[in-house]
Amino acid sequence: MASPTPWRCGVLTVSDRCSRGEAEDTSGKNLQDLLNEGKLLNAQVVSSSCVPDELTAIKKILLQWCDDGLQLIITTGGTGFAPRDVTPEAVKQVSESCLSCLSLLKPLDRFLVTPWCAIVMPLLGIFLVADLRGPRNSVQFICKRFLSACLPHALQVLTQQNTHVDATHKQLQSQGVQHQHSQHQHHCHHHHNHHHSSKADVSRVSRRARKSPYPMISVEEAQKMVLTNAERCNTKMVPMAEALGSVLAQDVYAKDALPPFPASIKDGYAVLAADGAGLRTVAGDSTAGAGPNERKVTAGVCVRVNTGAPVPPGADAVVQVEDTELTIEEDDGRIEREIRILRAPTAGQDIRPTGCDIKAGQCILSLDTRLGPAELGLLAAVGVVQVSVYEAPTIAVLSTGNELQEPGEDLREGHIRDSNKTTLMALIKQSGFQAVDSGIAQDQPSVLLEALRLALARSDILVTTGSVSMGERDILRPVLQADLNATIHFAQVFMKPGKPTTFATCTYEGRKKLILGLPGNPVSATVTAHLYLIPAARKMAGRTDYMNTTVRAKLGSEFRIDPRPEYHRCTLHWSTGEDLPTAQSTGNQLSSRLLSCASAQALLKLPHAQEERTTLPQGHIVEAILL
Template sequence: MASKVEVPCIKVAILTVSDRCHAKKAEDKSGSKLRQLISENIFFPGQVVHQDCVPDEVNAIKEKLLAWADSKEVDLILTTGGTGFSPRDVTPEATREILDREAPGLNIAMVTSSLEITPLAMLSRPSCGIRGGTLIVNLPGSSKAATECLRFVAGALPHAVDLLQGRMDTVEVTHREMQVAVAMKEVRDKASPLREAPPSVTKPHIHRSNSLVDETQVANRLRKSPFPMISVAAAVDIVLKEADMLNTHVISYKDALGHVLADDVYAKDALPPFPASVKDGYAVVAADGAGNRKVLGHSTAGSKPDFGEVIPGHCIRISTGAPVPKGADAVIEVEQTELVKSADEGRTELEVKILHPPTIGQDIRPVGCDIKANNKVLSAQSWIGPSEVGLLATIGVTKVKVYKKPVVAIVSTGNELVDPGVQLKRGQIRDSNRCMIESLLEQGNFEVIDMGIIKDTPGSILEALTNAMEKADVVVTTGGVSMGEKDLLKQVLQIDLRARIHFGRVFMKPGKPTTFATVNTEIGKKLFFCLPGNPVSAMVTCNLYVVPALRKLSSRLRARNTIIKAKLGFTIDLDPRPEYHRAIVSWVEGDDLPVGETTGVQDSSRLLSTRSANGLLLLPAKTDEQASLPAGHVVDCMIIGRM
């Protein structure tokens, strides 16, 4: 089972060291940028609890560092500025004076990584260390350099803070993840030892993978997955925890379908804005009772009235939705009247007979009976469907603030794959995964980008994932996550993209090698769902993990899939793993529960097993006590289509 340990939020203080910024002669861009990165959880879960600016003076710097570190309210202090060669660059000296212990590894990591960007990094003099339970890190003064140096060490900072704060449960989880990474690296090192590049080799292209795997060393490939097996429930919990709601924007009501409202919506006007007739008939004075009435004119919806006030003994012909004229307090439907007198060969009514006495208010919609002016019509977090779009139009709200919906990039991996329209050659198969997943997600009203098919090489995978990450919030891949020598996705994610792989195996059938990872970037967190290549596995796991995550990113209140009870329409032998059995679910007349009928052979490569399937029957794992389930047995069923 996966650990349920929560990732603690690091309490951060930011200190800008600058004479000019302190004197308000320059803008504190570095401090503002660091605050933005931390507030948006770009590098780690963080919260800025203090921020200040001091001049380049040792005592001023020391005073602020001591106050924050000794308050026991701050986990991490980031300073920016004062680490260079200028006579007034004294931040490292001031920092060292108050440290209990130094942390030179952080200094080395920042300077070494910075040297790959500019040789001038050798002139940087950061000092990092510990005071009490607080970690202090010196960063350069420029916004760009401060951001880069923080990125270089950010991966180690949460673990360092956990150690300082004694959070041993979180420390143990991190150690287990490191052991997985080490195990994978050991296998890669055996497969392809590091070799020094000849002097003529130039700096690699940004999409050149750093993977150390020699794909020709098949015998030395990894033979056991280093990733622990977790349950589906634990996997779903992890996915939803990592899927943060996206930002908001203002759009036209016509484009709002499928979005979630970010603000409450209020009616500008009452509905109806005037007393309106419910039926076609005559507006009358109720006190007149039954009997003959002279017709003064007519009132139709949207037209200018050709009459004055209704007086006793008279009436106005009126249509459904039209304004009820002054003086009238009831409407009598046309079916309850008789024509008495007409003119112009029947074109004009002069007098009618009311057959039944009306009551006051009969068939009249009073002002605001549907919606009162300034009433809240839709609440924030409401999902906008067709009816909600109609409501927005009705109350005249043409612009609404909504949460953005995620953009999803879909990639298929596999040397054997070709597009559907290609004539097959020996060893090739047509790619059905992209169009299937694209249709599944578009059915949920999500925007999808088709990134095509990529080859099973580290460089191709890195280039495709990098491009997808730039264009989308979520990247969905199929294939390349099992134990074959060409299954390279996990290592490219870990080594090249520095992704955090949250899980790499799930106890389920089909879909065991499903992998979920996240990458923190300066423009936000990116979610990676690496689904198995078998079409059925891809479809099932997309429903289980991707669809709920997209709902959560869109700010839907109910992100999880709908689960109902259903009866088995067949007898089935259970599998050692919990199975998600494709089924056609329908109600039988007179039965209290729907019945799930199998779609046939459930092999993960057999796409026919998904045909007409609208449910996944959640079958338990086989045990010594229970090896099969009989027809009529009640199980949970996940709804994935129309019933």
């Protein structure tokens, strides 16, 4: 029997650095080898390319390959959370114009038993696109574990090879449970490599601690511990246009002076100041953007200039057009031949000397400067297109709890929707950091351990919610200590809300990781994220102003205070003639009531109650941490 015709494939690498030749495209080459050697499927790579992380460039290649009749396109790179990771969006736009494509976005572990279940909709188009993450090891793992089983069947469906499709379906139906077993055996080495049994024994429920074994510390002590461990990330060179919000890792010096020539401040005429007022012959003009002007200004002669234009040789002043009048014109007003200077100029008038703004070689931005719009403009003005900055930490967010389910699911009995992950990821992104959704882990040691390992592998900071109190299912700390050899720095803070907040560090895959275990109640998680998580991330990104701004505010009403210092959600209002804002409570401060955070502008730092003081009167002045 003749061998089947190989599938026509294309491999597209999406990477700014690889496209510029600054890094080797190992992922793309690895994919080509896997395909051409028949390790994935019977395929032949007929096209390959490497493009920058630009929507237009990616779409152009995809559409071109579609027109060339390729049946399978595999992309690698550009699928993360950074602003320039636009590969999925490019594929989406192209697939819409080509009717349809196969989506391979579900977690891979769901396909270990029957990988063909990935194909959940009819394929009406004429090509198939699979997006893969960039690193070489990730690409090889995904290909061998999943795509090698899924893609052949997907392509058969795509090209309407109904005989093969029917045979596959009959095979699945006939194997039933046995098929699941054989598939599990086929993948058992992956389970051994990637799934771990926890050493934490939480089965002796009746012997669990009834009181926290950890000392109670103040918020200030807790913040100091977190920030001491929040070490700056490594540095990297980035294009100036991509550096917004980053912190400089070294001083930046101007390549050129600004202005690079004597420049006119006004629209007018370049003159000799010694000539004073009176008539001048107009010898020509000098406009912004023009090359060197050969015309020289001499006694009785002037040159018309625009704002920003080079001042011609010989001139030592510029007279604005408003201080002149026309005396002779030619060519029906197209040429000025003579003007009258109405007001005598002074030497240096309305001229910016060379380097008056920035001198060549001058330090224009110092180490630790955070780059905003004005700073990027400065870099552009002096021709600095690459800068050394601190990398920003990646933050993984993991929710824990048997009762939790994703927001988009129909509510099941005894369950609640997970709002913590949505809230924290939004806060992280709003603060300028990359957030990784690590899902929901059940309160089982081995399940939690696996989720922790996956999250730690993808992040610098791991923030969890839930599983830190004194309940029988609060198992985060035992798992961290028994399985990850983590150091628990604190696990009890004198504050409301957020008392059981836990902070730990561990070394994972040779790198130090920060772990913040936040309480499961939504308000507690939100408040403690503002107090610990965001300042730590800012410091790791190189910022020196990592703490939130604190102002003083007057209470708009009487406040009852708690035995613990409270971080009360409030709004701030400025009244005419008042030197301080007035703080109004956002209502019921129950730690489960996320509504109290919905309109909050600040956290009021209320002192703890004492025997002689259980309330604070209206007008009392307290500190307010701006959100």
